[in-house]
Amino acid sequence: MASILKRKRAQTEVADIPKRSKPTTESANPSAKFAQSNGGFDIFEALGNGKELAQVNGAHVKDEFESTEVIDFEDLFEDVPFESVDSQAKRGLKPKKEIWEKKIPQAPKPVKDHSWRISEPVGGRIIDANPVFTEDEKYLILANRMSLLIYSTSDSLLTRTIKFDHLKHPFAHIVAYELSPTDSNIIWAALSDGAIYRVDWTSGAGNDQSWKISSTGCIHMTVASMVSAGRRRDVVFTTETKKDGGWRITANELTQPGSPIQTVARTIYTSKTPINYLKTANEGSVLLAASGKSILLGYVRNLDFDTTDKIKYVFRVFDSTAPIMSLDVRVYPRTVIDDRNISKKTPVVDVVVGDAKGFIFIHRDLLGNLIQSENKNYASMVNLVPARFHWHRKSVETVKWSLDGNYIISGGSETVLVLWQLDTGKKQFLPHMTSTILNVVVSPSGSSYGIQLADNSAMVLSTAELEPTANFAGIQSSVIRYAEPQADEVQRAKSHIYKFHVVQRTPAVISSSNPSHLLLGVGENPEVPFYGAPVRNCSFLQTYDLSAGHNVSKQALARTNVTTLNETPNALPISEPRITHIQKSHDGLWLATVDEWTPSHADLDFIQHQATSPFAELKIRREICLKFWQWKEEGQLWELVSRINTPHTASDAAPGAGQILGLATDPSSLRFSTIGEDSVVRTWVPKTRKRDGIAVKDGKGNVLKNWHCQHEIQLEKSELTDDYLRSTPYNGAVAFADDGSILAAAFA
Known part of the structure; x- marks a missing residue:
């Protein structure tokens, strides 16, 4: 006999499908609209109750169904003689299939097309105008x-x-x-x-x-x-x-x-x-x-x-x-x-x-x-x-x-603020600005100078001490300059440039420990001309807070010429290393960077009479370094722990460093991986630094570490045997699985 008891089950809680907020009309009170608004966005805020984020086909979706019951299947056929579906339909009875569909709770239909919520733009470039x-x-x-x-x-x-x-x-x-x-x-x-x-x-x-x-x-x-x-x-x-x-x-x-x-x-x-x-x-x-x-x-x-x-x-x-x-x-x-x-x-x-x-x-x-x-x-x-x-x-x-x-106060590409005393003819200098000085304004009382720099930043200097009292910086990544400046009408010696317009990538990574922090490699002059683009210098690490819309920190990751002479005797700019890759560890305490430096073509003019190709000489003299940095809470900066020179060799077995095509971090452990133009994948892990078999510690008793290569994997080479069909890999990538058990690598 079928049981007459039905066990009730508590109502199932289903998470609300995220819904996109509807656009609102402009407020009639403009002052309420703009009061104390900042330049960030609220994508990192905790979602409140009832906050809708997504829409499906332009309409909000709510999939609700009744509480489920434990069904006794014999109840479906109790006291009902067996008949075919056709005979039941002729007698005006509902077929058992319809009763079954009515009794058995149906799962909600899956939502296929979710809309994505796009945040307000953050950052932006300060225009070239007087503050x-x-x-x-x-x-x-x-x-x-x-x-x-x-x-x-x-x-x-x-x-x-x-x-x-x-x-x-x-x-x-x-x-x-x-x-x-x-x-x-x-x-x-x-x-x-x-x-x-x-x-x-x-x-x-x-x-x-x-x-x-x-x-x-x-x-x-x-x-x-x-x-x-x-x-x-x-x-x-x-x-x-x-x-x-x-x-x-x-x-x-x-x-x-x-x-x-x-x-x-x-x-x-x-x-x-x-x-x-x-x-x-x-x-x-x-x-x-x-x-x-x-x-x-x-x-x-x-x-x-x-x-x-x-x-x-x-x-x-x-x-x-x-x-x-x-x-x-x-x-x-x-x-x-x-x-x-x-x-x-x-x-x-x-x-x-x-x-x-x-x-x-x-x-x-x-x-x-x-x-x-x-x-x-x-x-x-x-x-x-x-x-x-x-x-x-x-x-x-x-x-x-x-x-x-x-x-009179003047400034230019020398990154020096010059004060000219007209009565005596003497000059006073404020050197080592971070970039070209674009604009200077004097405050209404004359107690401060407002200075705008070419690296998308501005500052306020006191006129008495010539010390900064305020600093404002945006995202300092490179942008393309389409218009030619008037200064280009004066013919000057130029550094090595690309013959065709190219895209020079800006390395960037989101901090895993703080998703609102963006880390990116930047240089002194982020404006790159569309044609005749120079090899961009990129020696600094900028940390930008996306939620607050302001700069957090900036430090050098490679050698720079900010405090030294930045021109050669023949008036050519001295080239600096450029950061090509940045990755951060899963715990946010370690940073891996790759920087590359190549001398300028003008520096190799002395070998033009020789049979050696200038491009081959540039490749031989190229320097590539893999660096590992540890975060220091006391100084709020990254401290260099290990530097590996030439982590990969050239693909044709020629002398010189090979380019690093990809850098990845293990999301489950403290490990990094690189792939080079030599078609080799290497994994890098830390080890305890020892001296005479004893672990070396710092002043606070923390064990110091060094980084070394743990594994080296040679990828399968091309089956093409003709030398003229072989080519050096120019693009590559590596990626870890979420649990770190699989490492994928590819190159082209």
Whole structure:
């Protein structure tokens, strides 16, 4: 007999399928949207209750089923005579198959297509523009492609990110940004497609409204606070391309919607060469610009205008001998009237110019001298020859006046900040910067310098001690530079370059012990030209926190030329090793790196008359090292423990080191593996360091270790016997199984 008891079973708990969060509309309150937002992303946060991460075909999925019971199979057929399915259907009865399907609980249908959640972009490259100090100097404002970044100068942390909608401007990027001289809470930002934003940097309000000033885009922008007709307003000066060819400078008065004053613009200057620099002074009455080898100095004719479309400037142009790379202007009132009969209303305009050959020129009272040179009676009294200074070997990337006008500050590719004392002619140097100095700004009080470097970082220096008080760094991996800089117009000796455009990989790895930390190999100058790319130097290890969006640490993993002379006697840059592979152990306490160094082609010119091939000589002189580093908690850095020179040999049995094609770490134990161009796989493990049979310990009693090769596996060689069909492996990889029991290797 069938049992009449049915054992109940507790309801089965099924984990919720991750669901993707629905897109939300923009908040009506912009200040709430941007308050205290950082540059990281929340992918590393713990998921709260009910947090949905995924969607299936655009809809959320919930597979629910009733609690399961233990079925007594005899109950399905109790008191029911046996009949065929056809006969049951004729009598109007449900077939036993349907009863079976109803009684037996069905498993939920598997979900096939899961959507993936993509985090917000992290990092980004700081654009080449002057950093901006806020009025109280508590914050420094930088910008990347489509965001304004507000950093605290007290703790170097990112306090707010103001993003512009990339869907509205899919191919645009920020070209310039400047604090409003009328309202210190407002910052103006110009995009390359001609859009201008007026944003409150304290809250982010205004990032959803823009003005379109030109259909041909925008090259540069600056802002002046001008007073006319009893009204003070911000006038935005921009440079853009003309539709019919050429370039122009435009003055724009951009008003808010609903304002009784109309938005107007006026072209104040046109040029046949690109205008790539623009700066105003003395409340917009003085305008300074650079166009190729020419300097443009404009002075407003009359300040009695109702709207900006009636403003007029008089421009004077003078040429330089080399492309102009940087310039700055200092304006102050004229206190003494000399015998040249210059009007007291004409201010004193001092201009400093840095060119592509490394020269710095200082023009004293340039506006007054240009005005007098046009007067026949006083032309002979005018001296337009500037004072010339020279220390930089290459182009002067930035030059600025100090607030009191007694100093000028300059910087360039020499990684040295130079302070020129004009009265005595003495120079003061701050050497050993990490990369090329791109921009220098002086804080409103003159107590700090804001410095932007080419390695995607910036810092704040105190003017008294010349010591850094804040440091801001982004991801410093290499990027491609498509535009040729103006400095390339000056012919210079260059290091070894690739004939064709190539992809130079950036080694990187996610920390297994801290998944939010990204470790990557970086160099001093991460911008690589698309054509004629030099062999990139990559000697540093950067640790970047993806969740917080800021740099954690940076240290050298190979020899560098930061603190030594970085050029040869024939003006060629000295090549540095480059890191090709990085791997971290499963416990996060060990790091394995591979660095490679090859001398420059120019260093082998002395053997060109010999029969030896230069490429063969380069291969012989190539140096490749496998290094093992241990994490030191006390110093918060990686300490070199073992260095293996030439861990693999060349594939053709020739002298010299062979390239390492792949590096892998064992996820279950302390072990690394490499594959080289010699088609050999080697595993590396640590062993206790001993001296006279006794384990060597450090000062804290910890046993010291060395690394050595544990196994060596020769991979099967090609069956092709013809020498001309054989080739050196150029790509390879190794990988461990999760339990470390299997090691897979491949090469091509």
